[in-house]
Each structure stands twice: as C-alpha cells, then as structure tokens.
Amino acid sequence: MLTRSEEDHIKAVYVLVQEGDKAFTKDLADRLRTKASSVTDMLKKLAEKGYLKHEPYYGAKLTAKGQALALQLVRKHRLWETFLVERLGFGWDEVHEVAEQLEHVASEQLINQLDAYLGHPAFDPHGDPIPDRNGRIRARRTRRLDVSVAGDTVRIVAVSETTDGLLRLLDAKGLRIGSTLAIQEVHAFDGSMDVKPKNGAAFSLSKDVSHHLQVESIQP
Amino acid sequence: MLTRSEEDHIKAVYVLVQEGDKAFTKDLADRLRTKASSVTDMLKKLAEKGYLKHEPYYGAKLTAKGQALALQLVRKHRLWETFLVERLGFGWDEVHEVAEQLEHVASEQLINQLDAYLGHPAFDPHGDPIPDRNGRIRARRTRRLDVSVAGDTVRIVAVSETTDGLLRLLDAKGLRIGSTLAIQEVHAFDGSMDVKPKNGAAFSLSKDVSHHLQVESIQP
C-alpha cells in the first residue's frame, strides 16, 4: 500500500515525462508544492520500491510498474472529474482539487463500478482521455491550437493545463470542449491568433492560451 | 485541517458515547485497531485542540465542537454508503470499508451536492439516520428487536452493528431494511426468538443478532 504522498510523486513523474522526456527534481518540487530535497528523498525511496529509475542529477522515469500505477491514478482522477461535472453539476473548473483527493481512495470495485455507472466514458470533461481498467488510452489525432494556421477550422477536444486561471478565462470566452473555431489570422509577432467561434464574434487568443488547447480538424 | 487519524478518533468517541456515556481508552483502541497508549496520546492532543474533554482514567467525551465534527463525518459516511448502494450497485455489506475512506474527503460542496443528487435521503441503506448539513438527525421511534415480545409485528429499520459477518448473515436469511417480521416466540433461556418474515418460513434469530436490529412496530 502506498501513501498519498508516494502516489502523488509517481503521478507527477508521469505527467512531467509526458511533456519532456524526464522528470526533474525541481519541476517535481514545484508541481508538488514541496522542496527539492524532499523530492530527492522520495525519488530514492520509490526507486528502491521499483516504481521508477532515478539517475541522480538526470531526473526520473517510471518503470513499467510505476507507469501502470500512474495510469490507474489518472484513470481514477478523470473518472471522478467526469462524475463531479456530469452528475453532481460541478463546473469543470471546480473539480480538480476534489478529484485530487478522490483519486487516492483505494477500491478496485469502486472505480470499476463508477466507470460502468458513467457509461465507460473515453474522455473526461476537459477532453482528456480516460485510461481503461488495463491502462489503455484511446488515441485521437489532435494537435495544439498554436500550431494551427489561418484558414483551419478546428474543434477543441482537450485542455492540457488545468490551472484555475486558464479554465476561468476559457469559461469567460465561452470556450469549452466541443467548441468549434475558425482560425482567421495568426500573428507571427507574438503567436496570438484571431479566432471566430461558430455562433459569435471573433476574438483574439494569446499563445499562452492556444498552446494549451488540443484541437482536431473538422470541415468548416 | 485534521488528519485522518484525528478524525477517526473523534468519530470513534462519538460512536462509543452513543452506547455507554463515556468512551474509554481500551474500547477506542479496539475499535481503531491500535494500542491504548496511542489512544491516550491522541486524546490528549484532541483535548488540547478543543474537540473533547479527556479525564484521565475516566474516559473521553466530545465538546460541542467535536460533536459537530463527528456528525459531519457520520453524515458523509452515510451519504457515501447510500450512493454506493443505490447508484453504484454495491451490496449493503460491501460498502463500509470504502465509505470509511470517502468520508475523509474534504469538500463542503462535494458533500452537499452529493446529498442533493441522492435526493436528501434521511436514512442510509442500513436504516441509520443521515444528519443534515446542520448536524440534525431526524428522530424515529424505534427499539431493539431483542426487547420485542411474542405477538409483535415489526419492521426492520436499522442495523446498529455493521460487521461484515452480521451483514452477510442477514443477507443469507433474506433480511434487509424494510423487512417485516412477526415474532412468534421468545425463548427466555438464551434470548433467541422465532420470527416469521412476511413471505417465507419462520426461523430463529439469536440474541446476538436481534440485539443489533432496530425495529418499529407496525400493524400485523
């Protein structure tokens, strides 16, 4: 049985490895709101327990065992987020903190029955894929909005960064999973782009925002 | 913010005070599967924090503050049990351990929206009353089955002890909340009683069992 802190560290390594290809001590410390020395201690311990490889000064990577565990945590997190939004009526920007707690409740039966209750959803309210009970993730051909070009028409399928600030900004602009955008112009100067939603006036999105939106192409 | 262990101790004091009028160190230790010395330490700490009064050698009692907290824990526990049984299809004898974990998830919004989602239930699947958000419990005129007499007809409204063993025994006999029993005979020798369910053959219940069943009288 792992502690909450151990699970949090494993999941943080998983998330950071998605982005770069290693998870570094400082990034882990920032994400976990702790200190680098504490992270080093924990990495050493988790390496001993076989959940990850820790190369001092060169970051950490999950083993197959750690990967499997991280996927279960991600699965639990996203299923709970789905439950909170779809059944309890939470806003999609209100669920993260609560799901963070719920994902540590240990019960195979609970999570599998929750999954069934929700109809085995493949994506959560942020558009992120939900691993199945074997840890498999359904693939989608998506890219970041900031690599799209003028003339594209796209549908938002995921938000890759879930800070409250970003989620509220999207909410304020009326953007959500499934929203359709026509890209009118991309400004090379700052990477900002002018976009027009299906039913509404055009507005501008900074690169900081478009960078975190996953989209798929659709017919205009 | 209290730790899980602190919350567990407060709830255990609450439960034991329901039965006797004080909670004693040894009983707390047994219930919490820990040692008496650990309980003493914790009682001292919780007394300092104002959740209970601890009279060394004479047990512990909750303060108003501790009582309020215990009632919130009971509320959360019973709402989650209701959710697990009514929505996720758990058996009523499978929910305790999971609810024990879920009750420590901290979010006012979560528990209030869960309450609304379930339709503000007043009783959980074991028939125990669910405190409302202010900690108020709806009263019922009930008594234990073992103080009933031959000739009574009663409905089971609660099971006061929730060990797996008892719950499974009840399940095997087809007894559940809402079951109706006609009491045919009570044996003074061992306190056992012969009872007959509405649609089924009569059988015997030992005092160990009938002691834990809360019933209300109904017209035969």
Added chain:
DNA sequence: TACAAATATTAGACATGTCTAATAAATCGA
C-alpha cells in the same frame, strides 16, 4: 479491605515525511 487483574498513562524508541543549510554537480554565458 487488600490484593490480583484489568485498564490507563508515561517514558522512550522508532518510522515516515518534511524542512533548512551545507555541499556537490551541471549548465549557461561571456
């Protein structure tokens, strides 16, 4: 009522996870 048994507390050890400060290694820029 006095002593044995049961229960409770205290003292001290230990495991865990966290931190700060000191030290070490890697990286970046002139």
Added chain:
DNA sequence: TCGATTTATTAGACATGTCTAATATTTGTA
C-alpha cells in the same frame, strides 16, 4: 573554458503518529 548561476543531493533537525515496556490507577473479588 571558466566562473557564476541553477539545480540536485546529503546531512541533520524536527513534527507526527505509532509502538513496547514500565509504572500508575482503578476495579473486582475473596
């Protein structure tokens, strides 16, 4: 490529919650 900066690790302290063993108190019974 060298020194400054950033990042990482180690060493040691500390808080928390647990335990065992020793001691103290209460309770039950002859």
